[in-house]
Amino acid sequence: MKRPLFNLPVFSLPIFNRLSSRIFAIFWLTLMLVVVVLLLLPHLDPRSQHTIPQPELNRYQDAAERISERLSSQPGTLLEKLQPLADPKRHKGMQLYFTNDDGELLTPHQRTKALRNFITSADSPDAPRQKLYGRWMVAGPFLVKDQQQSALMYIGRVSHRPPPFFLRILDQPFHLLLLTMLISTPLLLWLAWALSRPARKLQEAAQRVASGQFTQDPALESSGPREFRQAGASFNQMVTSVNQMIGGQQRLLSDISHELRSPLTRLRMATALAQRKQGNSPELDRIDTEAERLEAMIAKLLELSRMQIHGQETREYSDAVSLWQEMLDDAEFEASQHQKSLTCSPLLSWPLAGNPELLISALENVVRNAIYYSQDRIEVQFSANDHSLTVTIDDNGEGVPDDQLKDIFRPFYRVSTARDRHSGGTGLGLAITENAIRQHNGSITASRSPLGGLRVTLLLPLAQKSQRHSLSQPEAR
Template sequence: MPKIKSPNNIFVKLLLGFWLCSSLIIALIGILPLLQQNHDQTELPPSLEHLLSKVADKLKANPHLLQEDKLRRWGRFKEFNGRPVKIYLVDQNGRVLNSHKPSRSLRRFMLLADEAEQPIKHQFRDELIFGPYIFEANQQQYSLFGRLPDHHPRPWFFFFIDNKLLTLSIAIVLSGLLCGLFAWHLGKPLRSLKRSADALANGDLSSRVDTATAKRNDEIGQLAQAFNGMADSVEDMVNSQQRLISDISHELRTPLTRLKLSLALSRKKGQQTQEIDRIEYEADQLEKMIAELLELSRVKLNANESKHQLELAEALSQILDDADFEAQQQNKLLHIDIDDSIQVPIYPRPLTRAVENLLRNAIRYAVSQVTIQASITAKQLTLEIIDDGPGIPDQSDLEAIFKPFYRPQSARDRESGGWGLGLAIAEAAVSAHQGKIKADNCQPHGLKVTITLPR
């Protein structure tokens, strides 16, 4: 009786490996969110309920605090065990009365509380939200919610909820062990290609895939040859750019160094005149201008940068903090209207430099306030920076201010002390994103700069 041939071992190993890994991933996806919900969401403790009840008693005793002009004052900050707590007042229609733009976490918690049908607390990543506490005042029903900064360590397995890529990598490793020799034979050239790609990304422009992998007759060999060709082109391009920047820096800064040395020698000989002071001042200005030119060149070349999918508010947080501080020093107000949910693919360094230049320019010429706001659609991101300064009356200047070294004839830019490169750097950064930038005058006065970036 003829023997029945057993299935191919590689096929069986691949099948079992990927089946086990997919089953494991499905189980993790199904179980971990339930474990997280049970860990993060619990009943409202008496201490937090007492805090909300005190606020409710105060509102019932002082109904005038429910007036719109006083809502934000009492709900701004309170103390709970030495930590600041924010109180939110919600009407029976679910509208937050003392916050212009409720956070995404609060809106999500309100839905969780509706589903729970009882007061609860929920631990988010960096904050604890609790409520609702329902009370009546002025013959209307209100709800109180609280939010305070809080962070609790979570069980170790919750790490995989936030790192799905790592979970997938573990599944791939398990399947590789089950696949055995076949997976090893297939993975060896891929590991060689990965090592070369990592080395190239870390600045080793001479890194290439080894000859044995490049001579393979399959798709992996073709990929290795294409990678080596790409690496040759990248190395030639980067070396050319670096030589160009090095040559520019050397040619422009060498005579400046000699000039400053001559000035130092003149002072040493006792030749201290207004003319020498003026020459030194102009030399310093020229050195700063060269630095701006090199920055403009780097932004246009977009060297060593890669796009990242980031939250816009997080990417600009440091720039916005610095701009707010600078505005306060000049007794001016900076309004920021950027939703935390906005995410776009950006080159972080060029875009932040562009926004920084535009904000500093707006703060310099604003009379009392500057506004930065962002909106997003399915196709593009729109970022607007608006000041209430004198604006730029000449329409031709509005179209030309983003050109290098261009300075309008209006009073807005005659005494700025710059060289007309800040807006050029901003325009180069926006162009690197395949976006557009334009300036328009506001009525009755002011300037609005609009940046549009494709999604």
């Protein structure tokens, strides 16, 4: 099973709190804008009563003065004089209404409901008003006089102007909903994109670190909301700290290896001098053998440490044939020298991306381990699908107990059976292989082989087209 090096939380609670506050502020700002628009609508709506524009007011007042002069020059009662003026045929597209000071209509009329509604709220000639009823605009009142009598005149006319666009939208709920969606959807998409883009960058950076690539990403600190830039800066600082910690560990291991190799070298020289003076003895042979094993263990330990630190530095595109064919040919020859048979299924040019040395070393460790412990038969099988390559290595040796199959990939673990009793190994070979496979986002498992020994299964992801373009081609070997 693939195990990440670190489990990194992409978001922290303070970031979520700040983002929630920002979204809440945007919501309240939008709500306030809506309230302001709703408060302004009555002043913008011609269907609500409002003042008459000055040019129209001047024309209406001039008309009222002319009517007053005509009434004063004609004989008869005021009502008789107003009747012909209220005739709708006399004024094309216009209707005059006349009332007394109490608001009672003096002339025949149409649109009684709209007129009565307007008269109840507009009855002062000192402040004429107008209001739209459908397509019918009513304005007034205007004072007309006939010597000693007076009346209030209201003017109704057909409005040829179409209703404002926002009124047509408000009058139709479905259109209002559609317009709201058309306006809000791009804003919401932009907000989601603005928040998700730096979040994806931070997540991708965390995944790289989880897979072993301890590299900073300056883009995390240069784009996105302030909270994400702060989180990106903290993330890069964490990567720097991890690199410094690993570098310190590497220096410590290098110093330890140097300090251990010096006394080991002196010990082996002393053993060789003792053998020259006293001759060979079981005790001196045992000392020399153990010193040699300790030196090999130190070398393997340093190799594992270097692999953990520098395994991600060299990444290039390659294929299975160029990586493993030569190594498998050498392994087949080595097996034949030990009177053993190593068979491989056809190796095709499956695309792989990663560190070539690590990939070669990973498979070579398992294959040579199978050659060493098998009785006389080793099989290597390759199979692939669209996304991954599977390699199985089987041998017919004594195998590993079921309860220890998961432990053989731990550093320095030694199987307590005849398989490992006389091997003289350091217990680091499979640990190095497991580390190399994990750094390439793969997995390694052990199980019982159908041949009777151990089966080791390697699973590696195939390189995608994006990786093939971004990684360099390997140099010729």
